[in-house]
Every structure is written in C-alpha cells, then in structure tokens.
Amino acid sequence: MRNLPCSRAGWLLAAATLVTNVSLAQSGDEAWQTGGNNWRQNYFSPLKDIDPSNVDQLGFAWQYDIDFDSMLEATPVVVDGTLYTSGSGGIVYALDPVTGKQRWKFEPKIDPSFNGEVGYGLTNRGVAVANGKVYVGAIDGWLYALNATNGSVAWKVDTINDRNRAYSITGAPYIAGKRVVIGNAGSELDARGYVTAYDLETGKQAWRFFTVPGDPKKGFEHPELKEAAKTWSKDSRWDVGLGGTAWDGMAYDPELNIIYVGTGNGAPWDRNVRSPGGGDNLFLSCILAINVDTGRLLWHYQTTPRDTWDYTATQKMVLADITIDSRPRKVVMQAPKNGFFYVLDRQTGELLSAKPYTKVTWASGIDMKTGRPIETGSADYTNQPRLVTPGPNGARAWQPMSYNSVTGLVYIPVFDTTAVFATVAEKFQYKKKNFNEGVHRAVVLPDGELLVLSLPEGLKFDQPLPRPKMFLRAWDPVTQKAAWEVDITGTPEKGAMIRRPGGVMSTASELVFQGDLDGHFKVFHGRTGAQLRDINVGTSIMAAPMTYKIDGVQYVAVMAGIGAYPGYADYHYGNKGRVVAFKLGGGDVPQRPLVSQVAPPSGEPPLPDTGTPEQIASGKALFAQHCAMCHANGRAPDLTRSNAATHAEFKDIVLKGGRSAKGMPNFAEVISEKDAQAIQAFIIHAAAKQTSASTTANGPNPAVK
CATH class of the missing domain: 2.140.10.10 (Quinoprotein alcohol dehydrogenase-like superfamily)
Structure with missing residues (x-):
C-alpha cells in the first residue's frame, strides 16, 4: 500500500448524506x-x-x-x-x-x-x-x-x-x-x-x-x-x-x-x-x-x-x-x-x-x-x-x-x-x-x-x-x-x-x-x-x-x-x-500573589543523603526508565524539590496510587518496593547536590542532564 494524495486502497467515497446536529x-x-x-x-x-x-x-x-x-x-x-x-x-x-x-x-x-x-x-x-x-x-x-x-x-x-x-x-x-x-x-x-x-x-x-x-x-x-x-x-x-x-x-x-x-x-x-x-x-x-x-x-x-x-x-x-x-x-x-x-x-x-x-x-x-x-x-x-x-x-x-x-x-x-x-x-x-x-x-x-x-x-x-x-x-x-x-x-x-x-x-x-x-x-x-x-x-x-x-x-x-x-x-x-x-469596559484582572520557587518549597534543608552508590546508580537508571519522561521535562513537578512530608509518603504515592487524583499513576505493576526505595535514594542524592535555589528554581533535574 503506497502513500498517495488520494488513497487507492479500494475504499470509495460513499454518497454524501446530510446530517444536521x-x-x-x-x-x-x-x-x-x-x-x-x-x-x-x-x-x-x-x-x-x-x-x-x-x-x-x-x-x-x-x-x-x-x-x-x-x-x-x-x-x-x-x-x-x-x-x-x-x-x-x-x-x-x-x-x-x-x-x-x-x-x-x-x-x-x-x-x-x-x-x-x-x-x-x-x-x-x-x-x-x-x-x-x-x-x-x-x-x-x-x-x-x-x-x-x-x-x-x-x-x-x-x-x-x-x-x-x-x-x-x-x-x-x-x-x-x-x-x-x-x-x-x-x-x-x-x-x-x-x-x-x-x-x-x-x-x-x-x-x-x-x-x-x-x-x-x-x-x-x-x-x-x-x-x-x-x-x-x-x-x-x-x-x-x-x-x-x-x-x-x-x-x-x-x-x-x-x-x-x-x-x-x-x-x-x-x-x-x-x-x-x-x-x-x-x-x-x-x-x-x-x-x-x-x-x-x-x-x-x-x-x-x-x-x-x-x-x-x-x-x-x-x-x-x-x-x-x-x-x-x-x-x-x-x-x-x-x-x-x-x-x-x-x-x-x-x-x-x-x-x-x-x-x-x-x-x-x-x-x-x-x-x-x-x-x-x-x-x-x-x-x-x-x-x-x-x-x-x-x-x-x-x-x-x-x-x-x-x-x-x-x-x-x-x-x-x-x-x-x-x-x-x-x-x-x-x-x-x-x-x-x-x-x-x-x-x-x-x-x-x-x-x-x-x-x-x-x-x-x-x-x-x-x-x-x-x-x-x-x-x-x-x-x-x-x-x-x-x-x-x-x-x-x-x-x-x-x-x-x-x-x-x-x-x-x-x-x-x-x-x-x-x-x-x-x-x-x-x-x-x-x-x-x-x-x-x-x-x-x-x-x-x-x-x-x-x-x-x-x-x-x-x-x-x-x-x-x-x-x-x-x-x-x-x-x-x-x-x-x-x-x-471591564476592569483589571484580579492578581494573585507571587509564589516562592525555592527548593524545597517549605525551605527545609535537603534530606540526609544516605543511599549507597549502588542504590543511587540503580535508582538513576530506574528514574530514567520510569520517571524522566514526566518529571525531567516539565510535565510533572521536579522531585528534587520534594519536602520531608512528601518523602514520608513516597512509597504510598508510587506503589499505592496515593496521588492518582493529581495525575500520579500507580506503579505497583511495574516496579518493586526495592526499586521505589532506589528511586527515592537517587532523588534525595540529586537534591543534595543542588547548591543554591537560584540555580534550581524552575530548572531541569540536574541528575538527568
């Protein structure tokens, strides 16, 4: 079958029928x-x-x-x-x-x-x-x-x-x-x-x-x-x-x-x-x-x-x-x-x-x-x-x-x-x-x-x-x-x-x-x-x-x-x-207050970077496979800005659909609990490497660049 300006695959145009909505x-x-x-x-x-x-x-x-x-x-x-x-x-x-x-x-x-x-x-x-x-x-x-x-x-x-x-x-x-x-x-x-x-x-x-x-x-x-x-x-x-x-x-x-x-x-x-x-x-x-x-x-x-x-x-x-x-x-x-x-x-x-x-x-x-x-x-x-x-x-x-x-x-x-x-x-x-x-x-x-x-x-x-x-x-x-x-x-x-x-x-x-x-x-x-x-x-x-x-x-x-x-x-x-x-004749649009873009949003220091090199390397590969498509190109939030409360819910979010109502799918069918822990360790490690809010606000995840 060739790509033609008008397909010749035997599908002929039927008689037009007027349908009014x-x-x-x-x-x-x-x-x-x-x-x-x-x-x-x-x-x-x-x-x-x-x-x-x-x-x-x-x-x-x-x-x-x-x-x-x-x-x-x-x-x-x-x-x-x-x-x-x-x-x-x-x-x-x-x-x-x-x-x-x-x-x-x-x-x-x-x-x-x-x-x-x-x-x-x-x-x-x-x-x-x-x-x-x-x-x-x-x-x-x-x-x-x-x-x-x-x-x-x-x-x-x-x-x-x-x-x-x-x-x-x-x-x-x-x-x-x-x-x-x-x-x-x-x-x-x-x-x-x-x-x-x-x-x-x-x-x-x-x-x-x-x-x-x-x-x-x-x-x-x-x-x-x-x-x-x-x-x-x-x-x-x-x-x-x-x-x-x-x-x-x-x-x-x-x-x-x-x-x-x-x-x-x-x-x-x-x-x-x-x-x-x-x-x-x-x-x-x-x-x-x-x-x-x-x-x-x-x-x-x-x-x-x-x-x-x-x-x-x-x-x-x-x-x-x-x-x-x-x-x-x-x-x-x-x-x-x-x-x-x-x-x-x-x-x-x-x-x-x-x-x-x-x-x-x-x-x-x-x-x-x-x-x-x-x-x-x-x-x-x-x-x-x-x-x-x-x-x-x-x-x-x-x-x-x-x-x-x-x-x-x-x-x-x-x-x-x-x-x-x-x-x-x-x-x-x-x-x-x-x-x-x-x-x-x-x-x-x-x-x-x-x-x-x-x-x-x-x-x-x-x-x-x-x-x-x-x-x-x-x-x-x-x-x-x-x-x-x-x-x-x-x-x-x-x-x-x-x-x-x-x-x-x-x-x-x-x-x-x-x-x-x-x-x-x-x-x-x-x-x-x-x-x-x-x-x-x-x-x-x-x-x-x-x-x-x-x-x-x-x-x-x-x-x-x-x-x-x-x-x-x-x-x-x-x-x-x-x-x-x-x-x-309308007026000015009501404005909303500016939102701070510091990382993490609460101003908390990064969590302790305790992952092993092997765990972090595994988490990096898993992140690239399962997460980067959204979290590393602006479709979803930069996870390096996650606060302690979010990290406490990490397993439930990833493996139990805890935030499915906000667009985060349940990954229980595709990754294990060990995988989720490795991804989290990698995210914490990446966040720890960030040195100033001015270089990370609104920016790409440095770990995948």
Whole structure:
C-alpha cells in the first residue's frame, strides 16, 4: 500500500448524506458551539462588537476559580445560555456565562489503581454538547453523557478494550451526526490505537476503527487492517501495541457525513525497532476520513510514513472552503508536528499542497505526485546521533490554530524546536504499562543547553544547538506562505525547560487572541500582526480562548492555569486554575500573589543523603526508565524539590496510587518496593547536590542532564 494524495486502497467515497446536529442549528452565531466553535473547528467567530477601534477597552468581566493543580487545556463552549468546560481528569463545570457563577459541577470518580497516560496531570481538552447532553471523556477511559440541565449522568460507557494496557482519554469527544466519537491516548506506552463511535442517546457502540493492525496471526477486526498489515514488517512488535492513538484532533463534515481523525506516533519510536525491515506502518501519523454511519475508511493520507521522530498527526484540523487555482475546493487543513502545512480535498483525499510552515531538516519537501515526504537522510539516527528539527515536541503540539475566513489566513502557534535522537544499543525490552519509546533522545532548552532524557552516559554532541523559539505565524493556505509573524519566545529564566505557545482564536473583526505562559493575554491585528492589547491575567495560559454574545454583550473567555508544572514556563503565579472572561469596559484582572520557587518549597534543608552508590546508580537508571519522561521535562513537578512530608509518603504515592487524583499513576505493576526505595535514594542524592535555589528554581533535574 503506497502513500498517495488520494488513497487507492479500494475504499470509495460513499454518497454524501446530510446530517444536521440539532444543538448547533439552535445555537446561532452568538454562541460557541464546539471546541473549535462550529463543525469546521476553525476557532473563528463571526462576532464583530470587539474590534480594532475599541479593543483597548477590553477588560475583566468575571472569573471562576478552579481549585486544582492541573494544566487546563480545554476551550469552553456556550450552548443555550450556559458555558460548559472541563478540567482535571474530566471534571465538568457548568457556569453562568454573564457572571461566572457555577450552575453545577460533575466530577468523575477515578479508580486509584488506574495507570494510564496521566503524566500530564489528568489533562482534559474539553466537552461536546448536543441534544440536551454534555459529553466528556474521563482520564480513566470512561465516556460520560450528562444531562445539560443539572449534570446528572444519563449514561456512561467504558471505552477501553484492554485494561492490561495503559490507555486513557485526554482529548475531547466529537459530535458526528447521531454519534459521539472519542479516541484514546497512550502511544508512548503500550496502547494500540483506535477510535470509537457511540449512539448519542443510548451510549451503545456503533463501530470501532483500529488505527494499527494487531498480530496478523490473530486475524483482523475490519478489512482495512488486512491492507494496513502489508505496510508492517512480519517481525513488528505486535506485543507492544504499536501506538497510533487518536488522542486529540478530529473534525466532522455534516454534508459529507465524514469524520476526519488524526492519528499518533508509533511505539517504539525507532522504526527499526518497531517494524524491522521497513514498511510505511499504516495508519500511524495519518489523517483518516471515516464514514460516520458505517465506520468504514473512505480515504487516508499519511503525513509521515514510517515515522521515527514522534511526528503525530493528531493536531487540530480545520475544514474550510477556499479557492485554489481559480477553483473552489472543500478542504481539510492541518499543521502537524512534522512542520509541513497540508491542504487536502476533504471529499477525495487529494493532496492539494504541502509546504513547511517552520524550519524542517528531516525532509526537503513533499513529492506532489506520490504525496510522500522527501527525506534528507540527515535525521536518520540509525548509525549515529542526529540533530533533528522539529524535535519530538513538534512544530506544533495540541494548541489549536485558527482559520479566519475574512482575512483568509490561518493563525498558527508555532514551536520551533530541535532535538537529538540516537539508537539504543541494548535490545529493546517491552515494559508493560510504561514508556516504550525505544530511542535515546535529548531536547534543546531555551537557554541552549541539552536536557538529556535518555542519551548514553558520556555521549558528546558537538553540533551547534539552536535555541527553541515560539511564533504566532499568520499563514496563507492558498499561497502556502507566511503573511506575518510575531516572535513570542520571550526571555525565559535560566533553566526553564519547555515553553510552548498558547492556542489561538480569531474573529470577523480581524482580531487574533492568544494567551501566554507568562500570564499575559494578547490581541493582535489579523492582517498585520500589530499588537493591539495586552492584559495581565497573572495566570499562565496554554488553552485557546473563545468568544460569545449574551444579552447584546460580547465576551471573550479563556481557561488559565498550567498546574504544578514550573518546567513549562517562567511563571511565579499560583498553580490554581481559573476561567477568566473579558468584555468591553471591564476592569483589571484580579492578581494573585507571587509564589516562592525555592527548593524545597517549605525551605527545609535537603534530606540526609544516605543511599549507597549502588542504590543511587540503580535508582538513576530506574528514574530514567520510569520517571524522566514526566518529571525531567516539565510535565510533572521536579522531585528534587520534594519536602520531608512528601518523602514520608513516597512509597504510598508510587506503589499505592496515593496521588492518582493529581495525575500520579500507580506503579505497583511495574516496579518493586526495592526499586521505589532506589528511586527515592537517587532523588534525595540529586537534591543534595543542588547548591543554591537560584540555580534550581524552575530548572531541569540536574541528575538527568
């Protein structure tokens, strides 16, 4: 099976069926109906009350405090006069959109024994609303349908088909006609990706589409997998699951009755380990077009055949109608991790254009005849470590981009990153419910230093290390060129780990809204990039904002807060999150006190460093294997800052799920009590080596650098 601009695998486009979603039809232009506002998922609003002439009067309207240490990534929706949004693990908040007063709150009960992909702190990217129900996926894999009036559970269903693997839900559900569709997370671990559709009213499963084949000896769940298996080596690591999870971006076209699903990376990352002998490895890093009624694949496009750098295609997609070569086209657009901006005909899958929207070194371009990337070879780390751009954090992560049909531009939060990749000399060993990347890697930090996550001891890399940068980039999808850009990198503190740009929203009044990790909410002119407003919120922002109109007043709202993740930003504000709303004539945003970043937080001296050299060495290896993916790159707290009380609970936290409610999984299935003691000894040893708070505040764990 070849990667073609329009897949020829015998899956023909069915006749289009018009399906109207009742909720969207009732809401009108003054609401914000889905995560991306409408079925096009364009993060664009036709509202014009707030415009360049008066945006300087935009100020604080109300706030709703969220008392939880978690990164907030959802974009709220406003349907039928209520604002709905979600937080940690799938908590749902129903608020009055004028005052911010809570109408109801739903909190799913997460099983303490759950051990899925929770290193992001119980991430949840939003809700879907239709026909009087609010749909949300909980971190432990349950999909809930809640009554929109009071938050009571109408039905719930377990979306995980194998609880022996590390599945979870971090993305939002999508309404597609009479179905609600949800994917799962866990590619870095041992998940085998799939996407499932359920009946909106009953929760009954309508269909499930697996994104990668299982062991061919055990047969195939649907015919597409038989074809996909031909693109995998017969010696592929079927036991690991192979990844391909659909953890975020989807979009539904009600006219074509097609849901577009973006799929993730493979596991292991190293393609020579994952599928020795070659193959494109379908359907990793793909855009899939699936008939909503039947669950059958209509076409696919693979952005990164045989991906080996974690270049997911799960980033948010936009459905638009644009004119290309004097011909109107219905397109799907995506700017995935690999650095290329793709425009495809959304009915046939034909590749219309693909150009790099940021610096790319792994490929020189896309062959328009085959749709395949032209790999340069400079990123092939099979025989030696390689510096690769973009890095595994991508040219763009989950943060939404916005397409503005008035300006004709796409506003992309761009993350210009570089990383080092190297093969692992030791034979790959599958780790159940644990990270199974199968590569050595290091990322370049904002200060130009390498954060070594798993490179071999003593390995040197002499190439210049370009510092990561962030941009708000206005991109013309017709000419495939940048119209303007704003460098939003800022000046992160020494040792700051991984900064990422916030999501974007735009309006018909040609305004572009974006929050920043430094706690500022900014408004730009959509045609020029000129900054028109800067509001000091005082809480780090990564989620995309939205806008709505109630009783003749236009509001703009955003979820703010990144939780206990100092590595993500040079921030000094409280970890508690909040929803903040703005309106014309509003005041200043209430500020929170600065938070001390000394280590440990209580000011206590480090605990006695009593571990033996052998125990510390063992703990270091175990930390790199089980903990570094989160605790050494900003996804979770720096453990060297743990105080005595935390260390007293260490065994219960690691082996009994004592903090599963805050995003720390239970590792009892993968490490022993002796292992936990060794990891703790290593952490204490690393903390003892820290000489001053100024060199450790917000910085990387020195023991893994």
